[in-house]
Amino acid sequence: MTKTSPSEHATAAPVPEASAKATAARSGFRIGPEGWTTLALFGLTVFMILASRLISSGFGSWQQAQAILLLSSFTIVLGFGQGLVILIGGLDLSVGVVMTLGGILAYRWIGTSLVALFWAIPCILLVTGCVGAINGLGATLLRLPPFIMTLATSLIIYGVFLGFTGGQPRGVASPALTSAYTSTFAGLPVILWLLLIFIILATLVQSHSSFGRRLYAVGTSPMAAYIAGLPVRLLIVAAYAISGATSGLAGILLVGYATGATLTMGQSYLLPSVAAVVVGGASILGGRGTYLATVGGALLLTTLSTIIEALGLAEGWRTVIYGLVIMLALLALRENMGIGWALTPKFRNTASRSRPGGAGHKPNKTGGNG
Amino acid sequence: MSAFVSRKVSDQTADRSIRLWLGNGALVVSILYVLLFAFYAAAQGDVFGLQPMNDLANDTLPLALAAAGGTVVMLTGGFDLSVAGVISLVNVCIATQIGDGPLNALWGLLLAILIGLAVGMVNGALVAFGKLQSIASTLATMIVCSGLAIVVLDAPGGNVSDFIADNATDPILGVFPAAGAIALVIVLLWLVVRSTAFGVAIYAVGADETAASLAGVPVLRTKFLAYSLGGICYGLAGFMLSAVTATGSPSAGTPFLLLMFAAIAIGGTSFAGGYGGPIGSMVGAALLVLLQKALFSAGVSSFYTVIFQGAIMILAVLVGGISASIAAGRSR
Numbered sequence: 001m002t003k004t005s006p007s008e009h010a011t012a013a014p015v016p017e018a019s020a021k022a023t024a025a026r027s028g029f030r031i032g033p034e035g036w037t038t039l040a041l042f043g044l045t046v047f048m049i050l051a052s053r054l055i056s057s058g059f060g061s062w063q064q065a066q067a068i069l070l071l072s073s074f075t076i077v078l079g080f081g082q083g084l085v086i087l088i089g090g091l092d093l094s095v096g097v098v099m100t101l102g103g104i105l106a107y108r109w110i111g112t113s114l115v116a117l118f119w120a121i122p123c124i125l126l127v128t129g130c131v132g133a134i135n136g137l138g139a140t141l142l143r144l145p146p147f148i149m150t151l152a153t154s155l156i157i158y159g160v161f162l163g164f165t166g167g168q169p170r171g172v173a174s175p176a177l178t179s180a181y182t183s184t185f186a187g188l189p190v191i192l193w194l195l196l197i198f199i200i201l202a203t204l205v206q207s208h209s210s211f212g213r214r215l216y217a218v219g220t221s222p223m224a225a226y227i228a229g230l231p232v233r234l235l236i237v238a239a240y241a242i243s244g245a246t247s248g249l250a251g252i253l254l255v256g257y258a259t260g261a262t263l264t265m266g267q268s269y270l271l272p273s274v275a276a277v278v279v280g281g282a283s284i285l286g287g288r289g290t291y292l293a294t295v296g297g298a299l300l301l302t303t304l305s306t307i308i309e310a311l312g313l314a315e316g317w318r319t320v321i322y323g324l325v326i327m328l329a330l331l332a333l334r335e336n337m338g339i340g341w342a343l344t345p346k347f348r349n350t351a352s353r354s355r356p357g358g359a360g361h362k363p364n365k366t367g368g369n370g
Numbered sequence: 371m372s373a374f375v376s377r378k379v380s381d382q383t384a385d386r387s388i389r390l391w392l393g394n395g396a397l398v399v400s401i402l403y404v405l406l407f408a409f410y411a412a413a414q415g416d417v418f419g420l421q422p423m424n425d426l427a428n429d430t431l432p433l434a435l436a437a438a439g440g441t442v443v444m445l446t447g448g449f450d451l452s453v454a455g456v457i458s459l460v461n462v463c464i465a466t467q468i469g470d471g472p473l474n475a476l477w478g479l480l481l482a483i484l485i486g487l488a489v490g491m492v493n494g495a496l497v498a499f500g501k502l503q504s505i506a507s508t509l510a511t512m513i514v515c516s517g518l519a520i521v522v523l524d525a526p527g528g529n530v531s532d533f534i535a536d537n538a539t540d541p542i543l544g545v546f547p548a549a550g551a552i553a554l555v556i557v558l559l560w561l562v563v564r565s566t567a568f569g570v571a572i573y574a575v576g577a578d579e580t581a582a583s584l585a586g587v588p589v590l591r592t593k594f595l596a597y598s599l600g601g602i603c604y605g606l607a608g609f610m611l612s613a614v615t616a617t618g619s620p621s622a623g624t625p626f627l628l629l630m631f632a633a634i635a636i637g638g639t640s641f642a643g644g645y646g647g648p649i650g651s652m653v654g655a656a657l658l659v660l661l662q663k664a665l666f667s668a669g670v671s672s673f674y675t676v677i678f679q680g681a682i683m684i685l686a687v688l689v690g691g692i693s694a695s696i697a698a699g700r701s702r
Contacts, residue, residue, distance in 0.1 A: 093628070138684070148635045148687050151628055155680030162673035271509065278506040284449070316524060316620075319517025327510040330502050 037281040037333055041296030044329070045303050052307045064306075066189065070181060070257070072302035073195050074099075077250040078273040079280075079294040080202045081132070081243030086277050087206075088219045088239045089286025090139060090146035094131070095247040095273050097154035099266030102128050102251025104161055107171035107261035117176050124252060125245045131157060132244020136237030162263065169261045177256025191253070199295055206291045215239060219286030276301055279329065300329065396650035398690050399636055403657050410664035420541055426663070427549035428539045432457070432611040433655040436626050437633040438556055438648035439486075439603025444634055446596045447576045447643030448497060448504035453604045453630055455515025456489050457623030460608025462519045465528030465618025475534045482609035483602055489515060490601020494594035512627075519620040528618030538613035549610070553652065556603075560648050563599075572596055576643025633658055636686040657686065 049065055078095050085092040102124050109120040131153065138149035161169075180191045206212040217225040218235050226232045250269065255261055280297035282289025304325055308318045411417045417426075436453050443450040460482045468478035489511055496507035542548050563569045571592040574582035583589045611622060637654030639646025661682055665675045 142684075142688060143691060144684060144687055145635050145641045147631055147641060148683055151632060152680035152683045155676045155683070159673040159675070159677035159680070162676070163671075274505070275509055278503060278509070284503050284505050314521065314524070316517050316520030316522075319520060320514050321517075323510050323513030323515075323517060326513065327496070327507065330506050330510065331496075331500060 038290065038293040038296050040333055041280065041293060041300050045296065045299045048300075048303050048307060052310070055307065055310055066192070068299070068303050068306050069192055069195070070189060071306065072298045073191060074250045074254055074257075074269055075272045075276050075298040075302065076195060076295050077198065077246050077253065078269055079276045079298050080198075080206075080291055081239075081246035082273040083277045083280075083282060083289060083291055083294045084206065084215060084239040085146070085243045086274075086282050086284060087215050087286055087289055088236050089222070090236070090240070091274070091284070092132075092135065092150050092240065092243045092247075093147060093270065094135060094150040094154035094157070095243065095250075096266040096268070096270035097158050098128050098131050098244050098247035099251040099254065099269055100261075100263060101131070101157055101161060101266075102248030103255045103261045103265050104165065104169045104171075104251075104263075105248075106177070106252040106255045107169055107173060109171075110174040110177070111172045112175060114176055117174065121252060124248050128248025128251075129241045129245035132247070133237055133241040135244065136240030139240065140233040140236050158263075165263065167263065169263065171261065173255050173259040173261070177252065178259055180253075181257050191256075199291070203291050211235075211238075216287060219288070221287075272298070272301055275326070279326070279333075281333065301326070396637065396647065396653055399638065399650060399653045399657055399686060402686055402689065403653060403660065406657065406660055406664055410660060410667065413664060414667040420545075420547075424539075424541050424547040424549070426660070427547040427553070428610075428614045429663070430656045430659045431549040431553060432607045432614065433626065433629055433633060433659060434553060434652040435556065435603050435607035435610060436630045437637070437651035437655040438560070439600035439607070440630045441634050441637070441639050441646065441648040441651040442572065442596050442603070443504070443600040444639055444641065445572045445576045445643055445646060446593050447579070448593070448597070449508065449631075450493065450597065450600050451505060451508040451627060452489055452493055452511040452515060452601070453607075454623040454627040455512035455519070456486050456601060456604035457608040457611060457626050458519040458620055459489075459515045459522070459623075460485050460605050461612045461615075461622040462523035462528065462618045462620055464534065464609060464612040465530050466523050468531055468534070470531040470533050472533060474531060475537065478531075478534060479609055482605040484605070486601040486603065486605020486608070487598055488601070489604070490598040491594070493601065494597030497597060498590040498593040516620070516623075519623075523618050523620055526617065526619040526621075530612045530616045530618070534609075534613050535616040538610060552606075552610070557649055557652070564647070568592065568595060573644055576640075577645070629655070629658060632683055636683065636690065638690045654686070657682075 049068070052064070078099065082092055082095055105124045105127065106120065109123070110116045135146070135150050135153050138144045138153070139146045142149070144152075180194065181189060183190055185193055206215070214225070214230050214235055217228070217230060218232050222232050225235075247266070251266055254265055258265065276297035277289065277294050278284060278297070279300060280289060280293030280295075282294065305322060308321050308325075311318065311321075313321070407417075414422075416422060436457065440450055440453060463481060463485065464478050468474050468481070493504075493508050493511055496502045496511075497504050500507065538548055540548060542551055571582065571587045574585065574587050575589050575592050575596075579589055582592075607626070608623065612618070615622070633655035634646075634651045635641065635654070636657060637646065637650030637652070639651055658679075661679060662675070665678055670678065
């Protein structure tokens with residue numbers, strides 16, 4: 001236990017044994033099934049955008065693709081934190097409310113000032129990150145089911161800002177944030193460049209840092225990770241804290257996009273954040289999934305709803321088609337995802353996760369299934 | 371009682387039965403319920419008559435039925451999000467398609483059950499035979515059902531027939547709340563189901579799928595049936611909700627999604643499957659409903675109400691967890 005400390009996360013320290021196992025398993029995934037899932041998701045998204053020309057002549061254009069990218073930016077940012085929490089075997093139901101919290105604070109603190117941008121954004125990320133850390137502490141120290149802990153936190157936070165704002169957030173949408181969505185740099189909206197940087201950094205953290213590898217180890221088998229000397233609780237708290245911070249960031253972005261803040265602004269992004277991660281092929285039980293696949297899932301879902309929106313059908317039928325297409329996409333991508341854990345026991349049992357040595361089974365699991 | 375049938379009891383000590391009682395989620399949450407009820411009685415005053423009891427039972431039953439169904443799925447180790455869609459769909463169908471009179475009411479009840487069963491079978495097929503993750507496939511069916519609900523009725527409205535609204539919510543023969551009677555029937559049905567091979571299989575699959583399969587339990591069929599049974603419960607919940615509210619709304623089921631999982635957790639069912647039971651969840655649902663009423667009657671303003679709800683949820687699960695570990699005979 002003593003050989004791992006928080007400061008070690010950032011450095012490329014010697015990887016403990018269990019982590020090395022998980023790494024070996026994971027690189028197997030990445031070239032194999034999970035890589036294909038990601039490619040399939042991106043391919044399907046591009047295909048749908050191109051095919052949408054058939055529906056309307058204004059569709060399938062580069063402008064439309066840009067609009068979809070802008071719309072999906074919130075789910076892409078949220079998906080990173082949600083993906084990390086799901087990776088360690090949890091679930092964060094507070095992302096919607098924490099996103100609203102970030103939005104309300106941005107609305108209030110940043111205002112028209114450009115200077116405020118530089119102190120307020122780190123402050124907001126700190127506040128929302130602390131909320132996430134509280135979720136993590138509840139899930140580790142109090143051993144509450146993550147479902148309940150994050151639901152309770154979101155109720156409490158909602159109550160707090162309902163009380164503070166009196167139902168109506170006051171403030172001004174920052175022109176600087178809005179211009180991130182409206183002004184362009186080198187032919188693309190500024191926000192898309194920022195999003196690209198975010199995706200690269202997030203991929204590096206999740207798939208190419210020792211911190212990320214440890215999260216995979218914890219998600220694969222907490223017991224094995226603990227025996228291997230990883231600070232399991234600390235890692236879990238860190239995953240929740242990151243989820244809080246990314247939710248706050250998504251809230252800040254939404255204020256720029258929507259040029260306003262309401263008490264329910266983040267709510268409709270909760271289910272898409274989970275859906276993007278799961279459509280991306282991550283296991284809800286933890287230990288599997290990549291961020292790029294989550295990005296693909298977010299793009300696919302946003303493209304889908306944008307195109308269905310244009311079909312000119314009544315809201316009910318649009319929703320029905322949306323659900324059916326998600327179902328079909330899940331079935332179609334299933335073979336590539338290799339969800340061994342959900343299958344008959346001949347592949348692998350899920351219970352092995354909770355036992356020491358469960359991690360050792362993991363490589364076989366996908367090996368037999370890819 | 372019920373919840374610990376699958377529980378492995380290895381300790382031979384004399385206080386074993388005490389520990390088992392402590393570890394029963396249904397019992398712990400029942401004690402919390404009684405405490406909260408005392409507070410509610412103090413704040414509200416008139417709570418012990420037939421009419422207030424009847425109202426309380428009516429408000430509680432839809433969530434309790436949904437939670438019972440969600441628990442059956444949860445026991446096999448799955449998450450069922452389709453509850454919100456099924457309740458909305460049943461609600462708008464009852465509010466728009468069903469006429470007055472006993473025969474129509476019976477048809478409405480049958481329709482509610484059929485809708486729930488159909489959605490449950492789709493869920494079960496996707497999870498058991500389609501090998502999809504439960505949370506993903508039930509999310510998709512939830513979205514489809516919400517869409518269909520909007521197709522049937524695109525804005526709150528409609529009218530539930532008087533026969534359903536009156537007979538399902540008034541005291542039976544003027545002496546016992548109908549909702550309470552229905553809850554009792556569900557509890558008794560569960561006690562029967564639990565003792566069948568299927569009931570044992572549900573716990574076995576949730577506890578260890580491999581072991582269950584090796585022991586000859588039909589894992590896929592059990593999962594399929596569990597989702598179907600869950601769906602029937604959501605259909606009944608939708609029917610009762612329609613009877614209580616007497617109106618239709620395409621988003622009637624939305625609040626049930628998170629409340630149902632909260633009720634299941636408070637009732638002591640493990641989110642990993644294999645331990646717990648619908649009875650605890652039903653009491654958990656009753657606790658959540660009573661909490662809202664108690665806070666309202668105590669005159670607490672709405673933003674404190676949500677804060678209290680969050681705090682009580684954590685407290686209830688903590689108390690349940692502590693008592694479960696005492697029962698298991700080990701320190702946390």
